Amino acid sequence: GNSVTQMEGPVTLSEEAFLTINCTYTATGYPSLFWYVQYPGEGLQLLLKATKADDKGSNKGFEATYRKETTSFHLEKGSVQVSDSAVYFCALRKTARQLTFGSGTQLTVLP
Amino acid sequence: EAGVTQSPTHLIKTRGQQATLRCSPISGHTSVYWYQQALGLGLQFLLWYDEGEERNRGNFPPRFSGRQFPNYSSELNVNALELEDSALYLCASSSVGQAAYEQYFGPGTRLTVT
Numbered sequence: 001g002n003s004v005t006q007m008e009g010p011v012t013l014s015e016e017a018f019l020t021i022n023c024t025y026t027a028t029g030y031p032s033l034f035w036y037v038q039y040p041g042e043g044l045q046l047l048l049k050a051t052k053a054d055d056k057g058s059n060k061g062f063e064a065t066y067r068k069e070t071t072s073f074h075l076e077k078g079s080v081q082v083s084d085s086a087v088y089f090c091a092l093r094k095t096a097r098q099l100t101f102g103s104g105t106q107l108t109v110l111p
Numbered sequence: 112e113a114g115v116t117q118s119p120t121h122l123i124k125t126r127g128q129q130a131t132l133r134c135s136p137i138s139g140h141t142s143v144y145w146y147q148q149a150l151g152l153g154l155q156f157l158l159w160y161d162e163g164e165e166r167n168r169g170n171f172p173p174r175f176s177g178r179q180f181p182n183y184s185s186e187l188n189v190n191a192l193e194l195e196d197s198a199l200y201l202c203a204s205s206s207v208g209q210a211a212y213e214q215y216f217g218p219g220t221r222l223t224v225t
Contacts, residue, residue, distance in 0.1 A: 036216075043115075043201055044154075044216040089154065097205070098144060098156035098167060099214060 002027040006090050006102030013080055013109050021075040021105045023064075023090035031092040033057075033066055033073040034099065038087045047075075047088070080109045113138065115217035117202050123223045124192050132187040132220045136204030142166075143185040144205070144214060145177065149198035157200075160185055192224045 007022040025031065032051045036044040048057030053068035062077045073090060090102040116135045124130050136143050145157040156169040160179035168175075174190040183204075189196055199221050203214040 043117075043218040044203075046213055046215065049213065091154075097142065097159055097161075098169065099146075099154075100156070101154040103153045 002092060002094050002100045004090050004092055004100055004102035007105055010106035010108060015082055015109055015111050016079045019077040019080045021088055023073045023102060025071050025092050027092055027094050031094040034091045035064055035075050036089040036091060082109045082111050085109045115202055115204050115215055117217040117220050119220060121221045123225065126192055126194060126224055128192050130189045130192060130222055132200050134185045134202030134217060136183050137215055140204035140206050141183055142205045143179055144203040145187050146201045147198045148201060194224050197222060197224045
């Protein structure tokens, strides 16, 4: 079946540091890939997406590239801010519409 | 444009009781999805409704059920509550066609079973 493996957290960084959160997936064919963010006490917000191989999703300084050859969709940001502190979820969508999520990575950015 | 709304925000029930959670999708969205976010279990897909019909369900027992109304709002019912049903229940909605790839989430209902 489909599955998503995410980098274990928590991750703690200083402001302006470089961020990478690893995400790899298992699925047949060509799933769509997503990153969602969950701020404290809130629901999930779609951060970025990619629907085919080599697509790069980007939003708010975050980027992720759909790598079919390595079945990966790593999230990166060049310079994190305190306001980026949240839980980040990698997810895929193959058939039947439902999303399969990774376990989430807690990010804390210190001033 | 109003986002996905859920009610109530918090719900406290006793084991064995029934819980009803409600969701209103974004205007124009016809699909509603329910997910459970339980501590230590991550986010798991529960149910998908589209045009009033249940289209798919996740690996949950039949006491988790729901429905979608003609205005596309949805209810999730959990019968015979168990302690392990305590979780954040998230509702999401999506549009049709290519836009169906994007699901927009509500803030969730926190269900506590004592």
